[in-house]
């Protein structure tokens with residue numbers, strides 16, 4: 001991924017993805033607020049359901065926030081000129097992997113290694 005034009009394209013993709021997540025989170029926040037307003041007049045059952053929904057939503061939001069961090073990280077690495085290299089072993093990340101997941105910071109080998117350790 002030495003090519004400058006490619007990097008610009010990746011950067012654009014990352015910024016688009018970031019924008020998409022941010023507007024999704026903003027929309028969720030708005031819905032949450034609406035739900036709370038509704039809850040104020042709802043009964044206990046409604047509130048229990050709403051609580052479950054909120055739990056699910058915040059779990060999803062946590063994933064999105066995680067993704068946002070990865071995107072920011074990738075954007076920073078583009079600026080630094082270290083984008084496309086594995087954070088763990090320093091080897092270039094497989095191009096196919098970067099195409100599928102432009103914010104990947106680990107090569108497939110290191111990622112699998114990490115996942116093995118985690119489970």
Ligand SMILES: [Zn+2]
Nearest residue numbers: 086089107110
């Ligand atoms: Zn690696």
